[in-house]
Amino acid sequence: xxxxxxxxxxxxxARRPRLPKFPVLPLRKLKFFTGLAVPAWLFAVWYxxxxxxxxxxxxxxxxxxxxxxxGALTRGGDLQTNLWISLSRVGYGxxxxxxxxxxxxxxxxxxxxxxxxxxxxxxxxxxxxILAWLPFLMLLLGIGExxxxxxxxxAVFTPVTLSTCAGIRDxxxxxxxxxxxxxxxxxxxxxxxVLPAALPQLFSGFRYGLTHAxxxxxxxxLLASYEGVGxxxxxxxxxxxxxxxxxxxxxxxxxxxxxxxxxxxxxTWLGRRYGGAP
Amino acid sequence: xxxxxxxxxxxxxxxxxxxxxxxxxxxxxxxxxxxxELVLAGGWAVLRDGSLATALMASMKRDLLGFAIGAGLxxxxxxxxxxxxxxxxxxxxxxxxxxxxALFAWVPFLSLWxxxxxxxxxAFIALGAFFPVLLNTHLGAARVEARYLxxxxxxxxxxxxxxxxxILPSALPAILTGLRLGLIYAWLATIxxxxxxxxxxxxxxxxxxxxxxxxxxLVILGMMVIGGVGFGLNALLSHLGHLSLWxxxxxxx
Numbered sequence: 001x002x003x004x005x006x007x008x009x010x011x012x013x014a015r016r017p018r019l020p021k022f023p024v025l026p027l028r029k030l031k032f033f034t035g036l037a038v039p040a041w042l043f044a045v046w047y048x049x050x051x052x053x054x055x056x057x058x059x060x061x062x063x064x065x066x067x068x069x070x071g072a073l074t075r076g077g078d079l080q081t082n083l084w085i086s087l088s089r090v091g092y093g094x095x096x097x098x099x100x101x102x103x104x105x106x107x108x109x110x111x112x113x114x115x116x117x118x119x120x121x122x123x124x125x126x127x128x129x130i131l132a133w134l135p136f137l138m139l140l141l142g143i144g145e146x147x148x149x150x151x152x153x154x155a156v157f158t159p160v161t162l163s164t165c166a167g168i169r170d171x172x173x174x175x176x177x178x179x180x181x182x183x184x185x186x187x188x189x190x191x192x193x194v195l196p197a198a199l200p201q202l203f204s205g206f207r208y209g210l211t212h213a214x215x216x217x218x219x220x221x222l223l224a225s226y227e228g229v230g231x232x233x234x235x236x237x238x239x240x241x242x243x244x245x246x247x248x249x250x251x252x253x254x255x256x257x258x259x260x261x262x263x264x265x266x267x268t269w270l271g272r273r274y275g276g277a278p
Numbered sequence: 279x280x281x282x283x284x285x286x287x288x289x290x291x292x293x294x295x296x297x298x299x300x301x302x303x304x305x306x307x308x309x310x311x312x313x314x315e316l317v318l319a320g321g322w323a324v325l326r327d328g329s330l331a332t333a334l335m336a337s338m339k340r341d342l343l344g345f346a347i348g349a350g351l352x353x354x355x356x357x358x359x360x361x362x363x364x365x366x367x368x369x370x371x372x373x374x375x376x377x378x379x380a381l382f383a384w385v386p387f388l389s390l391w392x393x394x395x396x397x398x399x400x401a402f403i404a405l406g407a408f409f410p411v412l413l414n415t416h417l418g419a420a421r422v423e424a425r426y427l428x429x430x431x432x433x434x435x436x437x438x439x440x441x442x443x444x445i446l447p448s449a450l451p452a453i454l455t456g457l458r459l460g461l462i463y464a465w466l467a468t469i470x471x472x473x474x475x476x477x478x479x480x481x482x483x484x485x486x487x488x489x490x491x492x493x494x495x496l497v498i499l500g501m502m503v504i505g506g507v508g509f510g511l512n513a514l515l516s517h518l519g520h521l522s523l524w525x526x527x528x529x530x531x
Contacts (some may be wrong), residue, residue: 034364035371059391120393121293122284128505129462130468131482135489135497139310178337219382219470230382237386245386260378 061243068252069243078232083251084273086217086228089145090259093152094213098206101157105164105205116163122237126158134223143224148217155216156209163205167198203267210263214256229255312494317502320495331482334503336479337468340396344403345464349457352408356456357417361445377409381467385474399471406467410459418452419445454519461515465508481507 043063049055050062057065073079104122110113133154141147171194179189221230229252236244281388294314300306301313308316324330359373384405392398422445430440446453472482481500488496 034363034367038368038372039375101281116285117289121289124290124505127509128501129466129469129508131466131473132485132501132504134473135485136494136501139489139494139497215380215382218380219474222382222385223473233386235381237390240390242390249383249387250377252383253375257378258379 013056048092057240058240061246065243066246066250067243070247073232073244073247079248079251080231082227082229082232083255086221086230087255087259089228090147090152090210090213090217093149093217094156094210096149097153097156097209097213098160100153101160101205101209102164104157105161106168108161109165109168120163121259126162130155130212131219134220138224147224148220151220152213155212159212160202160205163208164198167201167205168194170201191274199247199271199274200266203263206267207260207263210259211256214259218252256258289407291464301434309492310494314497316495317498319492321499324496324499330499330503333479333481333484337472337481338507339472340400340403340469340480341464344400344467345407347400348404348407348464349411352405352411352456352460353415353453356412357419357441357445357449359412360416360419360449361441373412377413381406381463382470382474385470389475394476399468399475399477401470402475403464403467407460407464410463411453411456414452414456414459415449418449418456421423421452422448454515458512458515462508465511467503468506 046060050057050060061069070079104118108119108122130151133151137147137150141150141248175193175197176189179193186190217228218230221228222234225231229248233245233248233252236242236248297306297311298314301308301311321330347463353371359370384402388398388402394402426444426448427440431442435443468480469482471477472480473486477483481503485497485500485504488494488500
């Protein structure tokens, strides 16, 4: 029996044509650097094209100019101030939206009756994309700080509500039965049973919410703001300072990445603290 | 089912009546909060003079064009990255880094490079659809079960047959998710593009004009129309997914 399968396998192998090895091997050795090949190539093209002055600086600034713009922005403190403003807007909005989303999601997750009344309305409202709220909120709240925080909170609210509700519903019934048998108090059931079981889903909601929060904040800052990284970008766009724009774009990308990393650090910390899934 | 529907309708009716009543009795300023009747009347007016239809057509056209371009690039690239190791190693990190840039940060660049016209808008919408389609296609095509690939090898399928009969069918659910997300993002980008690029056509531009004129009724109507279109596109794609070409194969596998 074993002989037969061995024979079948070797037969299979023999039929496959051998690939020439030489182009693959050196790349496999440089595994880490393969990922850098394309960026390095792009950078070289960028450098070459701008050094040869094939395109005007207003279309594509030289790498050195971007680096200088970045230096000027940080030395003057403009970048730090505006970045801090943007990040604190995200912070407040994310906090408010998460809190509201957790409450509504928990309400819909724990109580079928509540869900029956609220869920259809919630789902209809969640069909409206975040940017469609912008003119409405601009009329109601003006273009001050409240607009940005409410918009960011709304962007976070929908995914957090949905994932909280789903996370609580998906807690296996036998865990809850066990909690009842052990006569855990409500608070302890929540802390020791529901929360650890729902944690992964909660965090996928937080994560999605945070991405959306950053996206919406940049959008609202581009449209209606006098502070923040989005505004810095609009400002440099009006002055045709493309080097500043590229520098800010890189900062926006880095800030988005940083926020995401912070959240996954939070997730591992909480997961360790509450012992993960029971 | 009827009872469920009934209880779901309680809250919207309650909210609508509170809204109508508080405007009626002067608790809310009608100029700021508008009212259900005004929204209906405004809706009827833009429906009759055809301006809503024109705006909607303009928006839908650029949405679908941008989506087609973005998805048309994202889908094959996702398949390539998932099935060819070298392509993944080369392009994967670059694409992942590019993905981190918040979508709307591209607007100033695209408007500079491609101009404030339709090209910039469509490119922006395509960018919005591109990444969700790419990521989900990649996810689906990278997770084809090993035994299906073994079957393909045993049957000595040619590469294009393997792609059509094995990889695409088993990646189909993920691809459909990607297309649905891509459509959602493309619609979001369409609205954003109509706000940010100098535009005179489209639902987004209509809403911004209504805001400038302080016409809350038209702003609320615009929100409802945008929500409705998003919902409709989503439902259409889910329906297409059920009718899909490979469904039979997917089930038999």
